Amino acid sequence: MQKLVILLHGVGSSGADLEGLGHFFQQVMPDIVFASPDGSQPFDGGPEGFQWFSLAGINDALRRERVVEARAAFDATINGILHQHHIEPGRDKVILLGFSQGSIMALDALVTGRFPLSGVVAFSGRLSSPKPYTPPSDAAVLLVHGLDDQVIPWTESESAAAALVEAGVSEVETQFEPGVVHTISAEGISKAMEFIMQQFEHS
Numbered sequence: 001m002q003k004l005v006i007l008l009h010g011v012g013s014s015g016a017d018l019e020g021l022g023h024f025f026q027q028v029m030p031d032i033v034f035a036s037p038d039g040s041q042p043f044d045g046g047p048e049g050f051q052w053f054s055l056a057g058i059n060d061a062l063r064r065e066r067v068v069e070a071r072a073a074f075d076a077t078i079n080g081i082l083h084q085h086h087i088e089p090g091r092d093k094v095i096l097l098g099f100s101q102g103s104i105m106a107l108d109a110l111v112t113g114r115f116p117l118s119g120v121v122a123f124s125g126r127l128s129s130p131k132p133y134t135p136p137s138d139a140a141v142l143l144v145h146g147l148d149d150q151v152i153p154w155t156e157s158e159s160a161a162a163a164l165v166e167a168g169v170s171e172v173e174t175q176f177e178p179g180v181v182h183t184i185s186a187e188g189i190s191k192a193m194e195f196i197m198q199q200f201e202h203s
Contacts, residue, residue: 008097010099010102013039029193032196078115094115100124110136124152143173146179
């Protein structure tokens with residue numbers, strides 16, 4: 001059985017920015033494989049970086065539309081990684097870990113049931129996917145959010161947790177962090193590590 005963690009960066013960032021987190025995971029869990037791809041579009045808000053979808057003129061309705069429009073390119077990226085590592089559904093385990101816009105795409109992949117996911121870790125994200133939701137009932141979700149996040153309010157993760165439970169996800173955990181802004185904290189990484197190890201240990 002292979003254990004794969006795919007790290008999904010936020011808007012304007014790149015896969016390289018999360019590679020250090022993947023290396024940290026490997027120090028603790030040397031048998032895992034990690035991948036940290038670039039977003040599927042060049043960042044349209046600056047000269048460098050990538051995005052999964054554009055934030056130009058964004059509002060809630062447009063965000064839902066752009067998440068749907070981003071699926072084809074996102075799926076091509078994820079499927080390429082699964083193929084590269086010879087991942088077989090039912091045999092291997094895959095977890096998506098996202099930050100901000102990466103979390104939005106990870107949660108979208110989960111609620112649409114497009115991939116055989118064991119779990120999702122979503123830092124500082126939100127659930128922006130249009131219904132209906134058809135997540136795999138045996139997947140687990142960890143939502144981590146700073147209470148001082150001024151970019152995406154922590155209440156978005158609170159709302160996402162309720163929606164995921166309503167949609168039938170059997171295991172939904174949250175960690176809301178006082179004094180933490182729009183970032184991945186050391187405490188959040190520790191919680192994510194614990195969560196990932198638990199999911200990979202399940203038979």
